Structures are given as C-alpha cells and as structure tokens.
Amino acid sequence: MDTATFLQLLHEEIGLTKQSGKKHIIHFQSTKDYFACRAELRRMKSSLTHLSQVRDLSIIHGFSCTLRPDTRLKETIGAHVIEEDTKVSVHQVVGKKIGIRRGNSFVGPQMIPWGVEQIGAPEVWNKSVGRSVRIGVIDTGIDYNHQDLRNSIARGVNLLNRSMMPYDDNGHGTHIAGTIAAASSSTGILGVAPSALIHPVKAFDYNGSAYVSDIIAGIDWCVQNDLDVINMSFGMKTYSRSLEHAVMNAYYKGKVIVASSGNDGKRKTVDYPARFPQVVSVGATTRLGKIAPFSNRGKQIDIYAPGERIYSSWLHGKYNELSGTSMATAHVSGVIALMLSMKPNLGPLQIKGILRRCASSLSKRESTRWRPGQLNARRALGALKT
CATH class of the missing domain: 3.30.70 (Alpha-Beta Plaits)
Structure with missing residues (x-):
C-alpha cells in the first residue's frame, strides 16, 4: 500500500x-x-x-x-x-503541605533537606555545583514563580498544550526540580546541584497521569534540544516497545536517563522505564539509611537514594514533604549534574558504573557479590579524579 x-x-x-x-x-x-x-x-x-x-x-x-x-x-x-x-503515572506515595521540618540542616538562612545532606552533596560544592548542566525533567511542569527555582529554570515545553508554558498544576514536577537544583538566595532550600539548569517538560496532567506517547515526545524534545540528563520519576508495569525504542535512541545519543523503580515494595522487579538496561534505575532509602518499605528493590536497581519524607519546593511558593522513588531519582539526577559539570565528556555507561561502584553499602553483611548501595556524592566526584 x-x-x-x-x-x-x-x-x-x-x-x-x-x-x-x-x-x-x-x-x-x-x-x-x-x-x-x-x-x-x-x-x-x-x-x-x-x-x-x-x-x-x-x-x-x-x-x-x-x-x-x-x-x-x-x-x-x-x-x-x-x-x-498506555497510561503512565508519577511515582509518589504521600504528601502534605507543611512548614519547615526538624531533621533538615541550615547554611546561614538557607535550609539543606536531609536527603541532600545525607548523600554528601554539600561536601563537594567546593568542587562542583552542577554549573551549566542541563536536565530535562519530564513531569507535571514547574512553578515558574517559586523563589527557590527562579534561577534554575531554563526553556521548557508543554506537550499537552504547545501554546502554553509548562506550568505545574500538580506539584510533583516542582518538588522534583527543587531536590535537583533549588538555589535559594535567602531563606529557602538548596538542591543537590544548585547551579544546574532545569528544563521542565510537561507531559503529565494535573492528576499526574500521561500516555507513553507523551513520554516519548518528551524524550524526543530533550534529545532535540541536546540536554545532558533526563529525569523520569514515573513508571508503569507493562512493557512498551515504543518507550524502549525511545530510551535506546536517547541513550545512543549520549543522554543519561534516570528513572524511579516504583513504590510497590516488590523484591524482584521494578517498573518501566527503570527496568531498561540503558537507564539508571533508582530505589528509595529512609532517613536511617535502610531501603524504604515502599521501594521496589532487587538486582535491577542500580542505586538507592533518599526517598522518605523529602522536603522540597511546592506550588505557589510553598514547600511539601513527599515520599517515593520519584524523590530518590531526583537526588541521583542532581549528583549526575555535579559529575558532568566536573567532567562533561562522561558517557551514560561510565556514569552508571561510577555511581554503582562508589555507592555506600546498605548491608552490614560481607558479600563477594555486588549489591546496589546508597548514592554517595563525595565518592562519585572523587572517582572522577582518577
């Protein structure tokens, strides 16, 4: 025909x-x-x-x-x-609008959320703050007016309505962006890579729902605009040939893709797209450095990062505490930005290898076989010197 x-x-x-x-x-x-x-x-x-x-x-x-x-x-x-x-949903467990919580630390008037502190990001800010690294956050959009994000936002796209800006009508995308690159100049919060640039790619509606075709269009936009990292804090249970094809093509273009493993507490499987081998698959840990009960886990996880009760930016200039592997993924994207700012020519496979090799152990038991550990910014950046 x-x-x-x-x-x-x-x-x-x-x-x-x-x-x-x-x-x-x-x-x-x-x-x-x-x-x-x-x-x-x-x-x-x-x-x-x-x-x-x-x-x-x-x-x-x-x-x-x-x-x-x-x-x-x-x-x-x-x-x-x-x-x-098929439909895809953001990976989020719970959330409520709150004030500043105890357990987070301060640098002068600025607050460092506990997850950013735990992975050791502040210890390496004298070496890298993620300057000029471009991160596509395929999510619900971003709050352009949030005081902690104004200096971190670059050009984005609204795939649900191309004539509109990618404004966040859910909150999830704004929360993810804050953990990655919040850059308060006064009394707000600091993200993992406060000088990185967030390109908001709105593919999800106000319910935190999208179609695979929206995700593919988002990946396409990130590749066409030559972004460095693609953060995908969402997932689905069913395999999609189309999504795998898009992920593979972005990977072969040198894009580092980071995705959340899912919040079902499963021990031997993770959601797509985190299950694809070209992706850095992320599980969540608690403040005590244990794997979070809600986090999917197993051999398909590459790295764990803080994901329990994470304090970050929210709509209308507010803040919110959320849990989920989505939040963990944002920490990983931030550390990758720190790495790429120091060594821009690192490829996706090199970055995954360094993250895995430099992780802190989550098990007290001695083992001869590799197990995924917790994200460690200090070790990851230290590895770049060698």
Whole structure:
C-alpha cells in the first residue's frame, strides 16, 4: 500500500473514532517508509483535516493518534506495528503541605533537606555545583514563580498544550526540580546541584497521569534540544516497545536517563522505564539509611537514594514533604549534574558504573557479590579524579 492510500485510510479511521477510541502508536516497517509517510502527511494535512490529530514521534520513527480498538489499519501492510498507547503515572506515595521540618540542616538562612545532606552533596560544592548542566525533567511542569527555582529554570515545553508554558498544576514536577537544583538566595532550600539548569517538560496532567506517547515526545524534545540528563520519576508495569525504542535512541545519543523503580515494595522487579538496561534505575532509602518499605528493590536497581519524607519546593511558593522513588531519582539526577559539570565528556555507561561502584553499602553483611548501595556524592566526584 502506498503512503497516500495509507494516510487516506488513517484519515477515515480517525474520523470514525468516537468515545470508544483509544490512543495508539504506529511503527513503520522501515525508516524509509516513515520518512516517506511523514513527508506525505505534511502535504495532505490541509486537505484531510483529521490528519492534524496525528502526532509525529520522530525519535522512534512513528506516529501516535486515537483509533478504534478494531481499527482496519492493523490489517494493512503499510504499518509495521500498531501498539496501544498506555497510561503512565508519577511515582509518589504521600504528601502534605507543611512548614519547615526538624531533621533538615541550615547554611546561614538557607535550609539543606536531609536527603541532600545525607548523600554528601554539600561536601563537594567546593568542587562542583552542577554549573551549566542541563536536565530535562519530564513531569507535571514547574512553578515558574517559586523563589527557590527562579534561577534554575531554563526553556521548557508543554506537550499537552504547545501554546502554553509548562506550568505545574500538580506539584510533583516542582518538588522534583527543587531536590535537583533549588538555589535559594535567602531563606529557602538548596538542591543537590544548585547551579544546574532545569528544563521542565510537561507531559503529565494535573492528576499526574500521561500516555507513553507523551513520554516519548518528551524524550524526543530533550534529545532535540541536546540536554545532558533526563529525569523520569514515573513508571508503569507493562512493557512498551515504543518507550524502549525511545530510551535506546536517547541513550545512543549520549543522554543519561534516570528513572524511579516504583513504590510497590516488590523484591524482584521494578517498573518501566527503570527496568531498561540503558537507564539508571533508582530505589528509595529512609532517613536511617535502610531501603524504604515502599521501594521496589532487587538486582535491577542500580542505586538507592533518599526517598522518605523529602522536603522540597511546592506550588505557589510553598514547600511539601513527599515520599517515593520519584524523590530518590531526583537526588541521583542532581549528583549526575555535579559529575558532568566536573567532567562533561562522561558517557551514560561510565556514569552508571561510577555511581554503582562508589555507592555506600546498605548491608552490614560481607558479600563477594555486588549489591546496589546508597548514592554517595563525595565518592562519585572523587572517582572522577582518577
């Protein structure tokens, strides 16, 4: 089937899609087929109006759109694979708006949350503060007006509405951004890498929910804009070929991808995308340096980091205490920013190796086999000298 005929059929299928429609991702048999179809799509959009609903996912050489579950497109030769576009949720356990909690330390009027302190970030700020490292936070957006984030925010994108700024209407993204790079100049908090730049990529709605296609579009944006690190504090149980393809392509472009393992307390499995080998998979620890009861764990974890009752920035200039592997992931992204600021040419595999090798042990038992430990900023930066 030629591309024009395929797009004509796609236009008709989208037109027939009613309330029963579901989002799907379309893969092509070859790169050549994709580029031919993309060129034809741009030409035909003006005459076939339903085609304007098709989203181009260039990083996986595919499209996404809403189709009927029994779409006839699955019978065509032009499309290699049609995969249902599944839902993804942010990894968050609990939260409540609070004032400053005990257990956090201070540097003058500025507060250092306990997790930032525990991983040893303040000990290395004389060597690196993450200057000029660019981190894409694929999440719910960011509070642009928060006093602790104003100097840390760079250009972002709202994938749910391209005409709008990526303002946070949930709070999760703002909380993650604060742990990574809050840079209070007065009485607020300091993140792990206070001079790093956060590029907010709003892919999640106010409920903290997104589709895989939104995530892929976010990864694509991060790669197109040559960001250094991609923070993904979310996950899902089911495998997605499309998401794996996007992660692999970003990895081979040299992007360091960090993802949360999930909050189900499972002992032998983690969520996607953390389960992909190209990703730094993160579990959560408590203030006592133990694996958090809610954290997924096991051999698929690369590193653990603080994730219990983490104090960070929140909407409307406020602060919030949240728990989850999401919060742990933010600490890891911050340390990677510290590393890249010192040694910009580090690759994703090198960074993962250093983090794993330099982790603090979580077990008192002697063991000959490797076990994932807790994030240690001092050791990780010390390893860069050698």
